[in-house]
Amino acid sequence: MNLSRNPRIREFKFTLSRIFSNPSAIIGSLLLLFFVTVAVLAPVIAPPKNHRNPYIIPHKGYSSVPKPPNKENIFGTTAGQYDIFYGAVWGTRTAFRIGIIVVAIAFVLGAGMGTVAGYYGGAVDETIMRVVDVFFAIPFLVLTMAIVVAFGRGLDNIIVALTLVVWRRYARVMRAGVLTVRDQEYVQAAKTIGVSDTKIMLRHILPNAVFPVMVIAFMDVGSMVITAAFLSFVGLGAARGYADWGQMVALARNYIVGPADDPLRYWYTIVFPGGCIILFVLAWNLFGDALRDAFDPKMRRR
């Protein structure tokens, strides 16, 4: 059979054409491509000086006064003479690590819980959803902060804390999706011919209910990086001098307003790391937004 006639491949091609007919998706994916390239090529773009831990930003001297961009440090240096360019490049890897690990684990956890709750219903559903309610009762940032305090500060603990909090939304959205699919005829048919519950959930229910959750997850990658950056900013995250955008904004904190005669003198200390965070988040949001339009059955065939 001709491969291009296969309905699945045709459908996939249609989805792709839907995604890339949207200008915001093109901007979003170009930005993402840029960040992926920078992350992959980080050792080439900014060769590490400390080979055992390349995430430590090199610094010459300890002066706390930032230096403007020059030949040696093309983005300038921030407080403690840490090179901003090096931090921005390697910080890309940190951002991907935070966003993707958190969202991937939370997605599996939340979507799994939501599917089980929606499929079995009854006491299982009640139990799982009441736990979700408890996690929902405290605002995201506050609960994350409390868990980081319990586990101790540090980037790895921020990742754990974010994962433990963000799954709640995936569980709720997934369950709602499963409920609409659960009583369809094809699920009944599968049950009648004796397909196991696990297989029904994985083969028949999950693929038909997972897209709304996937779109949220995509857009959450950016939000995770924002929250982690804020926690690093207040001093609960990465150590001083670690290649993390939030920590670099924290280093710039005392230089946001310069001396009276030149208030914007230290603009580079905040604009470069801050700009990285904003563009990174924007990339995921634009791409996620386009995904939603492409996967939404109501919008799809218009």
Place this chain on the structure above:
Amino acid sequence: MATFIVRRLLLMGLVLFGVSVLMFCILLTFSPERRAAAFVTSPQQARDIPKIIIQYGLDQPVYIQYYRWVKEISAGNFGYSTVAVSPVSEAFMRYLPITIEMNLFSTPLIIIIGIWLGTQAGIHKDKAIDQVTRIFAIIGWSLPTFLFALLLLMIFYGLFKLFPPGVLSNSVEMFIMNNPEQFIRYTGMYVVDGILNGRLDISLDALRHLVLPVVTQVTVVIAILVRVMRSSMIEEMSKDYIITARAKGADRKTTCFKHARKNALLPAVTVAGWLVALSIEGSVTVEVIFNRPGMGQWLVQSATQLDIPVILSVCMFLGLIYVTTNLIIDVLYAYIDPRIQLS
């Protein structure tokens, strides 16, 4: 209606019980010595940690510990805050008004501007105002709150010297500290207290310090309301009853504002709970950046300095606020839209 409310109240109790268990789990990750601090009410007591460990049974099985902890909390003993240098309950009264004051200004603005912008964008779909609000919403969505706040500080404090951080100017703060009898703090909110004391200059000074925090809060929280209002307005405008009204000769303005908007407001009510959560998170960030000594800044300082009693009680308090407002929203929603079956 009554059974619905009773059922929701029972559920709310269950959720709050769950929150207390969750908080207790966080508490359990600390050593008994650190946990003892959660029961201390004065600095003198803090020297007698081993005595407290025995007195409150911190060497007892977990369920007994939980029972005792809840008993203390329900008796109003939230422990001693090392950050605030006072018992938690006293510090609450000091920090809460600062946070409430900011939200008293931002919340009405969010609701009024949000509904107005969303309606306009919905009526003029794909026109200039729609595109402008879309960009506005994307900014509110993608721009991290703390970076946006820093940016505002850089421009409006650094460059233009207009709106300084903090809650009051130094001179005013000194005056209040030195003359407590001339400036009585009735509410803890400086704008209101200034009016009550007949000192409009202090109110104005406090207002000047509120501009940037309120602008940040509104920009960050409003995005979701504008988008929901817009899409529900578009949906209502395409319905049959609007076409009928227009066919009968009602002008565009009447159909938009008298007919469509009333129904379009319903979906907007459902995001109210979300707005509350966003406002709480926004308050935390805004207070840290603009150096406002409210609940949010207190919470963050407590987190960085491991002031455990504060973190636990603030989380429980916010949980209570959030769950209660959600209950009110649900009841209100059922009341506004009689089509909704309460079951």
